[in-house]
Amino acid sequence: MLNSNQQYLLDLAKMKMPFGKYKGMFLIDLPEHYIVWYNNKGFPKGKLGDQLKLVYELKLNGLEDIIRKIKKDHH
Template identity: 75%
Template structure:
């Protein structure tokens, strides 16, 4: 079970490097997240978040995170 704060953090986290640097994780292209799933996710919190993004995209639940981002603005 994911905790609320993890999902709020996920909603506001941007990719820190690479081709999609500064794009919100939930807005990464699906093929890119699938590639990470096949290659292996990074270690740590970023990897945990990317794994969750993979699961959300796989199940068509991206809008859940977009709604959280609106409901809990960063500040």
């Protein structure tokens, strides 16, 4: 059984962009410039915005491979 933090990271690993130029791309695989643009513009409201903020922080700190490993291990 996953705890809530593990489930949140698993959900993030499986989440795809629901709209726009990168529709269908996993959030963790979005280009860094796109995530930075959202950080400057303002993230969407709700769960998607929260997930994009986390992707920004992970990329900023070079930790996106954690999510890629979770994604690989659960496919």
